[in-house]
Amino acid sequence: MIERKFVAEKIKELQVEQFIGKQIGQGKYSRIEIKKTPLGEKVIVYTAKPGLIVGKRGEAIKDLTKVLKNKFKMENPQVEVSEVANPDLDAQTVAESISTTLEKFGPKRFKAIGYKMLQRIIDAGALGGEIVVSGRGVPGARAKSWRFYAGYLKKSGDVAVEGVDHGMCTANLKSGSVGIKVSIMPPTTVLPDKIVIKPIPEQVEQLQAEVKTEEKKEEKKKAPRKRPAKKAKPKEEPKEEVKEEPKENSE
DSSP: OHHHHHHHHHHHHHHHHHHHHHHHHHTTTTTEEEETTEEEEEEEEEESSSHHHHHGHHHHHHHHHHHHHHHSSSSOOEEEEEEEEEEEGOHHHHHHHHHHHHHHHHHGGHHHHHHHHHHHHHHEEEEEEEEEEEESSSSSSEEEEEEEEOOOOSSHHHHHHSSSSEEEEEEOOOSEEEEEEEEOOOOOOOOOOOOOOOOOHHHHHHHHHHHHHHHHHHHHHHHOOOEEEEEOOOOOOOOOOOOOEEEOOOO
């Protein structure tokens, strides 16, 4: 019974998200989050353009609140619009913008669009990014898949699930549908193998200096004393022998 209750709640949340997405329109929001509070249920819509969702004097929010209360039987629903701080670091926003650009200008310039959006992701400060464009709408004889990537991006492990933002979208073109998948590793992601060198406090530096001085003193004690070198005596130059000349007789 408990499992059925959880499944029913998740199905209801999915239906609410799909309905709000159709009402707002494609490319105008990033994601929708539903939270339960003591006062009722709160629906948070994350978007890069909050003015398009709120409408004039908040009329769009009031109409959406009435529909959620009557159609989905939500208790005291509260719709809140939250602005995305940096749209270039939000994977769903990037995917939606690529989709609208392809639908507007066609698939012939998809390479330029992919590289341009990837450069914007890296310039925003992301550690890494990847854009995959695939489908029959991609120019070519067969269905192709093009991958644009830059930086460092984890593909497995818990970091790939919790530390990487994923976004998916579909662009409906005349030549066929094109799937767009965006993965972004934001600068706030902390990798498990990252090493942080903390600054050494002053007390530790003093202790290290004292230890070094003691080690130097011990080395001086253990070192053998060198005897002073004897001064070499200067060599005496050999004296020249004076030969006496024979004296001549006066006789």
